[in-house]
Amino acid sequence: MCCKNKVVTVDGVRVKLQIWDTAGQERFRSVTHAYYRDAQALLLLYDITNKSSFDSIRAWLTEIHEYAQRDVVIMLLGNKADMSSERVIRSEDGETLAREYGVPFLETSAKTGMNVELAFLAIAKELKYRAGQQANEPSFQIRDYVESQKKRSSCCSFM
Numbered sequence: 001m002c003c004k005n006k007v008v009t010v011d012g013v014r015v016k017l018q019i020w021d022t023a024g025q026e027r028f029r030s031v032t033h034a035y036y037r038d039a040q041a042l043l044l045l046y047d048i049t050n051k052s053s054f055d056s057i058r059a060w061l062t063e064i065h066e067y068a069q070r071d072v073v074i075m076l077l078g079n080k081a082d083m084s085s086e087r088v089i090r091s092e093d094g095e096t097l098a099r100e101y102g103v104p105f106l107e108t109s110a111k112t113g114m115n116v117e118l119a120f121l122a123i124a125k126e127l128k129y130r131a132g133q134q135a136n137e138p139s140f141q142i143r144d145y146v147e148s149q150k151k152r153s154s155c156c157s158f159m
């Protein structure tokens with residue numbers, strides 16, 4: 001499960017993220033608590049071509065509420081956005097779920113890289129902002145940032 005490092009540059013400062021990939025299967029649930037208990041951020045991925053992966057997100061959010069840090073940064077990601085012909089979960093469904101839980105949402109593709117850098121950058125920005133919060137600094141809103149930066153799989157075919 002542990003670890004890959006990812007370095008992103010946030011406002012000229014290099015931030016190192018240590019990424020743990022916890023397997024999503026039910027049978028590993030009991031052991032994954034220990035892995036994410038101390039995490040500062042959690043990326044919850046489902047597969048847009050797999051309904052059961054989307055359906056299990058609610059259970060994960062409930063669990064996280066119980067076991068994760070109270071101020072953990074959570075982001076919902078609908079992965080495999082490149083596989084549009086096999087899509088079963090609409091972007092709107094991801095957006096609605098994310099809105100319900102007040103978390104930012106992106107569709108990503110690990111294959112093409114769509115929105116992947118943005119997901120890590122948004123997390124790093126949020127964590128950096130929280131760590132160095134100054135009284136006179138404008139607040140950083142991760143959801144607004146993600147909304148303003150994201151690329152939609154349905155557009156931008158010229159890219």
Ligand SMILES: Nc1nc2c(ncn2[C@@H]2O[C@H](COP(=O)(O)OP(=O)(O)OP(=O)(O)O)[C@@H](O)[C@H]2O)c(=O)[nH]1
Nearest residue numbers: 022023024025079080081082083108109110111112
């Ligand atoms: N087309 C496409 N395939 C992907 C994408 N992301 C992952 N895959 C493929 O999906 C399969 C599963 O990927 P994994 O990274 O092993 O998935 P996982 O959910 O981490 O698997 P577990 O660790 O067993 O829970 C692999 O064959 C990947 O190449 C994507 O964005 N697009």
